[in-house]
Structures are given as C-alpha cells and as structure tokens.
Amino acid sequence: MTATAEKLVSMRDAFGDKLLAMTREHDNIYVLDGDLATSTKLDKVAEQNPDRFLQMGIAEQNMLGVAAGMAASGLQPWVCTFATFLVKRALDQIAVSIAQPMLDVKLVGAYSGLLTGCTGKTHQGIEDIAIMRSLPGMTVLAPADSVELEQMMEYARSIKGPVYIRVARDAYPVLFDGGYRFEAGKGVWLRKGTDVAIISSGTQTSRALAAVDLLAAEGISAALLHLPSIKPIDREAIERAARMTGAIVTAEEHSIIGGLGSAVAETLVETTPVPMERVGVMDVNSESASNDELLRKYGLTPEDIARKAKTVLARKSG
Amino acid sequence: MEQTMERTADLEIRELKRIATEVRVSVIKTVHLAGAGHIGGPLSAADLLTALYFRVMNVRPEHPDWEDRDRFVLSKGHSAIALYSVLAERGYFPKQELSTFDKLDSRLQAHPDMKLLPGLDMSSGSLGQGISAAVGMALAAKLRNKTYRTYCMVGDGESQEGQVWEAADIASKYGLDNLTVVLDWNQLQQYGWKGTDGRERRTPVEHPAERWRAFGFHVIEIDGHDFADILRAFEEAKAVRGKPQIIIARTVKGKGVSFMEDSHHWHSRVPTAEELARAINELRGGTAS
Numbered sequence: 001m002t003a004t005a006e007k008l009v010s011m012r013d014a015f016g017d018k019l020l021a022m023t024r025e026h027d028n029i030y031v032l033d034g035d036l037a038t039s040t041k042l043d044k045v046a047e048q049n050p051d052r053f054l055q056m057g058i059a060e061q062n063m064l065g066v067a068a069g070m071a072a073s074g075l076q077p078w079v080c081t082f083a084t085f086l087v088k089r090a091l092d093q094i095a096v097s098i099a100q101p102m103l104d105v106k107l108v109g110a111y112s113g114l115l116t117g118c119t120g121k122t123h124q125g126i127e128d129i130a131i132m133r134s135l136p137g138m139t140v141l142a143p144a145d146s147v148e149l150e151q152m153m154e155y156a157r158s159i160k161g162p163v164y165i166r167v168a169r170d171a172y173p174v175l176f177d178g179g180y181r182f183e184a185g186k187g188v189w190l191r192k193g194t195d196v197a198i199i200s201s202g203t204q205t206s207r208a209l210a211a212v213d214l215l216a217a218e219g220i221s222a223a224l225l226h227l228p229s230i231k232p233i234d235r236e237a238i239e240r241a242a243r244m245t246g247a248i249v250t251a252e253e254h255s256i257i258g259g260l261g262s263a264v265a266e267t268l269v270e271t272t273p274v275p276m277e278r279v280g281v282m283d284v285n286s287e288s289a290s291n292d293e294l295l296r297k298y299g300l301t302p303e304d305i306a307r308k309a310k311t312v313l314a315r316k317s318g
Numbered sequence: 319m320e321q322t323m324e325r326t327a328d329l330e331i332r333e334l335k336r337i338a339t340e341v342r343v344s345v346i347k348t349v350h351l352a353g354a355g356h357i358g359g360p361l362s363a364a365d366l367l368t369a370l371y372f373r374v375m376n377v378r379p380e381h382p383d384w385e386d387r388d389r390f391v392l393s394k395g396h397s398a399i400a401l402y403s404v405l406a407e408r409g410y411f412p413k414q415e416l417s418t419f420d421k422l423d424s425r426l427q428a429h430p431d432m433k434l435l436p437g438l439d440m441s442s443g444s445l446g447q448g449i450s451a452a453v454g455m456a457l458a459a460k461l462r463n464k465t466y467r468t469y470c471m472v473g474d475g476e477s478q479e480g481q482v483w484e485a486a487d488i489a490s491k492y493g494l495d496n497l498t499v500v501l502d503w504n505q506l507q508q509y510g511w512k513g514t515d516g517r518e519r520r521t522p523v524e525h526p527a528e529r530w531r532a533f534g535f536h537v538i539e540i541d542g543h544d545f546a547d548i549l550r551a552f553e554e555a556k557a558v559r560g561k562p563q564i565i566i567a568r569t570v571k572g573k574g575v576s577f578m579e580d581s582h583h584w585h586s587r588v589p590t591a592e593e594l595a596r597a598i599n600e601l602r603g604g605t606a607s
Contacts, residue, residue, distance in 0.1 A: 069454020
C-alpha cells in the first residue's frame with residue numbers, strides 16, 4: 001500500500017453505482033433525491049432503476065420526514081443530498097423524525113468536506129461530523145476510498161437504524177484491496193511507527209499516508225491509524241496509539257471543532273492524555289477555489305500534517 | 319327502514335359523544351394531576367380523534383403493529399394528551415396509565431414517542447414534521463400496493479411552518495389519495511397576532527381552504543365538533559381518487575368547558591382542583607355550550 005496509489009476512483013460514481021446495485025438486490029431500498037441527482041450520482045438509479053427513485057424536489061426538510069414515514073412503514077429509504085443541506089437545513093428533522101425514533105433511514109452527505117468543485121462555503125460540508133455525532137443513536141462513517149465506501153454502504157444496509165455516511169465529490173486513490181473488511185467501531189492500522197501517531201479519517205487518510213512518507217524521509221517514524229467509523233469510535237486503538245508513541249496528530253477534511261480531532265481528544269483526556277495536535281479547517285469561513293488552492297490555504301496538505309507531527313514531537317520531548 | 323337507519327346513526331353519534339366526553343375528562347384530569355400540559359388544543363381535537371379511532375380507522379388495539387392498519391400521525395404533537403386519552407378509551411393501554419403522563423419513565427411523553435408507546439405510528443413534537451412522515455407512509459402504501467390509509471392532524475398554528483407546504487406539494491405531486499389530512503382549525507395560538515376582530519392571539523390565515531386547494535388538495539370544510547359532519551367528511555375523503563384530501567375542521571379551543579372555550583388562557587394552563595371539578599361537572603352534566 002502506498003500513498004501515491006496509481007488508481008483513482010471517483011467517490012460519487014462509486015456511491016451511485018453501489019446504490020444502484022443495492023436497489024437491484026434488495027426490494028425494500030428506495031432512493032430520495034433533493035434535485036441534485038446529477039451531482040450526487042443518484043441519477044444512476046433514476047435512469048437505470050427508476051421505480052426505486054423518488055424525486056422530493058428542493059425541499060430537504062420534507063424529504064427527511066417522508067423518509068422517516070417510509071421507514072416507519074417497513075421500507076429502507078436512502079436520502080442523499082449535499083452534506084451541508086442534509087445536516088444543517090434539515091437537522092431538526094433528522095433529530096426528531098429519524099434519530100429519536102431510531103428509524104431505518106440511511107443518510108448520505110454528498111459533497112462533504114472542503115473540496116466541492118469550486119462551490120464555496122455555502123456548499124462545503126465541514127461541520128457534518130460534529131453535528132451528526134452529537135445525535136444519540138446515530139452511526140457516523142467517513143470512508144477513505146471507494147472500496148471502503150461500498151463496504152460501509154453494505155454495513156449500513158444490514159443494520160436497522162439511522163446511519164450517516166459522508167461521501168466526497170472527487171476521485172481518491174484506492175487504498176484498500178478486495179480483501180479489506182470494514183467494521184463499525186474499528187480502526188485500521190495503515191502504518192506502524194514509534195515516534196508519533198497520525199489518526200486520520202475519510203478523505204484525509206490518503207493525505208496522511210503521504211505525510212507518513214514525508215516524515216520517514218526526515219527519519220521520523222510515524223504510525224497511521226485510520227478511523228472510518230467516527231461513531232462508534234475505536235477507543236482502544238486510540239489509547240494504543242497514544243501509549244505506543246506518546247504523541248498524536250489528527251487529520252480530517254472537516255472543521256477543527258467537533259469532528260475526528262475532538263472525538264480523539266475526548267478519548268485521550270479520559271484515558272491516556274498525551275500531547276496532541278489537530279489538522280482540520282480552522283474556525284473560519286472558507287471560500288470557492290480549486291482543490292489544491294483550498295488544501296493549501298486551509299492547511300490540509302500532507303506537508304501541513306507533517307509539520308504538525310513535528311510540532312507535537314517537540315512538545316513530547318520538551 | 320330509513321327510520322331504523324337514522325336511529326342507528328343517532329345511537330352511534332350519541333355513543334361517540336359519550337366517548338369524547340370521557341376523553342375530555344381524561345385530558346383535564348391528567349393535566350391537573352401532572353401539573354403541566356396543554357388543554358385548549360387537546361379539547362379542540364377530541365371529537366375528531368374520537369371519530370378517527372372509534373369509527374373511521376381500521377385498527378386493532380390488541381395488535382397495534384398490525385401491518386395493514388390505517389396510520390395516524392399527530393403532527394400537532396403538543397396535543398398528545400388528547401391522543402393518549404383516545405387510545406386509552408379504545409383499549410390500547412389501561413386508562414390508569416394516563417396518570418403517568420409527563421412523569422419520569424412514563425411511556426406517555428409530553429409529545430408522542432413511538433419508541434415507547436405501542437399504537438403510536440409516529441413520533442412528533444417539533445411542528446411541521448408529522449405531515450411529512452404521513453406523506454412517507456402514504457407513499458410507502460402506494461409503492462407496495464397496500465390498501466391502508468394514512469391520517470394526519472395538523473394545527474393551524476403549525477401551518478406557519480414551511481415544511482407543511484413542502485409536504486403538501488409532494489403529497490399532491492404523487493397523487494396520494496390514500497392520505498387524509500385534518501386541520502384542527504381553532505384559530506388560536508400561543509401568542510399569535512391581534513385579529514381583524516380585535517381579538518388576541520389569533521392565527522393569521524382566514525381562508526385555509528383556498529390555500530390547500532391551490533396545493534392540489536380535495537378540500538372538505540366541516541364543523542369539527544359535529545359528529546355527523548365529521549363522519550360524512552371522512553366518507554367523502556375516502557371516495558376521492560387521484561388527490562390527497564384535507565378536512566378543514568372549524569373547532570373551538572377548550573371545547574366542552576364553558577370557561578375554557580375559545581380562550582387562549584387555556585393553551586397550556588393547569589386547572590386548579592376547583593376548576594377541575596367544575597369542568598368535569600359541566601362535561602358530564604352537559605351544561606357546556
């Protein structure tokens with residue numbers, strides 16, 4: 001496994017293809033769209049299995065409620081729209097109509113994170129994890145690549161109850177092979193190391209892998225723990241990372257407030273407090289620009305992760 | 319023959335009135351005991367809910383999860399105590415349990431919780447949401463070729479939520495003729511506006527029928543306290559094809575107790591022991607208007 005895996009696969013295409021396959025295999029799955037099917041790739045279902053596609057129009061609050069009613073009637077609706085509209089515009093609907101009654105609705109936040117195709121802060125989704133993990137009973141998942149995404153979708157289908165999956169817009173290196181098995185609440189060790197442990201999630205994991213290589217070139221041994229499941233979270237693996245290295249850096253394509261970094265910090269302060277640094281979007285409003293420009297300006301590049309690793313190392317030895 | 323049928327209908331209506339009276343007594347007693355809760359809205363909805371659970375809906379209280387049952391969603395969830403009182407009368411759970419309303423560990427939450435109480439088809443409480451769930455239930459029936467019907471009660475204050483109209487749009491778009499919405503049009507809300515008639519705490523919409531018609535609904539306007547009217551309206555609704563229906567029921571907040579009727583003070587006031595006794599006396603004695 002390398003940081004510069006040759007094969008790139010579009011996350012949204014993988015999502016659309018997998019969902020289409022699932023609607024063909026399972027007769028209780030229906031797909032609800034908030035008029036973004038061509039962006040989210042729900043159009044694959046709309047065009048190839050139209051009986052399972054329901055257009056709910058540009059009205060997210062109602063869409064979530066309709067999904068709740070369908071789930072209460074024995075169906076398994078999959079709702080997909082941009083993460084920011086899903087979890088912010090329709091948050092009360094998710095909380096009251098879906099999470100509190102623990103209804104079997106699958107929530108897919110498309111265009112999650114900072115890289116949303118030059119659409120800017122109104123369309124980026126960098127608070128979704130913070131918001132969703134605060135809801136009792138909600139499972140919160142962030143895949144690193146298309147293989148993991150497909151497995152998460154299978155997992156979500158197999159359990160009864162609400163699950164939130166964040167899906168990136170663009171193509172990402174395929175990190176996992178066919179033998180990989182996603183498990184809710186389980187972390188995945190991608191690199192062994194002794195000086196510092198990077199804990200990453202979602203799309204930031206491939207950038208964290210690159211950071212491990214950058215650090216290795218400087219003689220620093222960095223471990224990499226990938227946490228695809230943010231709720232439930234693998235507390236044991238986090239504690240192990242802290243005990244093994246005594247220095248932690250978290251990396252996520254999400255706000256610095258309330259996401260993976262916060263979840264890891266909560267575990268560390270309660271169990272194994274060690275120096276820790278967080279890589280994420282600082283508490284500022286972002287803007288529209290190309291992916292590379294955004295990653296650089298908002299501090300999410302492999303170099304940024306490596307720099308924070310050195311900062312935490314200095315704190316550890318100081 | 320015709321005379322016999324009329325007599326049967328009279329008997330039926332007398333029985334529904336008797337049940338609705340017991341429902342009202344339960345509402346007022348329970349709120350008095352709990353020291354909290356809503357009264358005005360539950361009393362305005364009591365007759366409609368009684369008609370639904372005792373005559374209109376196809377339900378089996380001994381088997382509340384029966385797959386083909388008709389569904390009911392109380393979108394105006396703060397009138398939960400009226401729904402609980404009707405469910406208890408109908409035999410879903412023992413009437414004594416009403417005394418646990420709003421208490422720690424009770425199945426009878428301030429707003430309906432489907433996880434706790436069998437017989438509740440949906441949780442609600444945050445206004446505007448229940449009607450969307452009802453649309454989802456009706457849509458599910460269409461998708462799966464099920465014959466059950468879905469009923470949903472919304473409030474007129476609640477109808478200020480935009481989600482109500484998002485839901486109406488989709489119900490209409492998908493031609494959900496298996497969905498009947500009931501508007502408990504009592505024209506009062508918690509604080510509201512001063513009405514054109516100078517009265518306080520009024521809801522703003524004077525002509526809801528025009529709105530719902532514009533959203534593609536079959537509209538039926540009735541007196542929400544006249545059982546003959548109520549039963550006729552539900553019959554008419556059932557026969558409609560290709561369109562969702564709304565029964566706009568003109569109701570009186572606090573209906574049945576003279577000193578509570580049409581008074582915003584009783585939106586969520588708790589009656590004293592003396593007021594409770596007077597209210598029960600009026601209800602059972604039938605001296606209220």
